[in-house]
Amino acid sequence: DAGVTQSPTHLIKTRGQHVTLRCSPISGHKSVSWYQQVLGQGPQFIFQYYEKEERGRGNFPDRFSARQFPNYSSELNVNALLLGDSALYLCASSLRDRVGDEQFFGPGTRLTVL
């Protein structure tokens, strides 16, 4: 079975641009979460989606948005990119949005903002 997949693997953008990152969860998983991991730090929670609805949100500005599609895949959008948005963006899927559901992480998308 395929694990969580993310695309693209790497991405280079310039300040002020917009970016869309994509995630496909494990088959049968209905929840997707997004995290930002700056080099040398732990992952920071951005969003959780379940059945196309937002279930949780971290402390990120409104420039960050996401959505989940009927097939449970998800997109993370970041507008007006800043240098500080350079990070590894991780997607994780789980069966549901229940506390304690194990999250399975993808390999991440490395975003570099110049």
Added chain:
Amino acid sequence: LAKTTQPISMDSYEGQEVNITCSHNNIATNDYITWYQQFPSQGPRFIIQGYKTKVTNEVASLFIPADRKSSTLSLPRVSLSDTAVYYCLVGEGPSGTYKYIFGTGTRLKVLA
């Protein structure tokens, strides 16, 4: 908001037992505690999860005291391939406002 703290780094020798502690002072009553392992340029990988007391699986044990304000990951007989960063994870909040909080991470280096 829950805050989780861990030692920044630890060194150990092959074959030794390693214990890594995470402090989560504001953990909510319904939170689970989960530990992940992360290698460079990879996503975190699940190790173990618990709610209270002790949990053991084929790779690790997790000890959670009664007050649940901390937890300890125990790795028996570590090998060189266990060199990685280890994170604890707690969640908080009801559905709709839920947040996952990763710890600061502990960089474990296993020496031959």
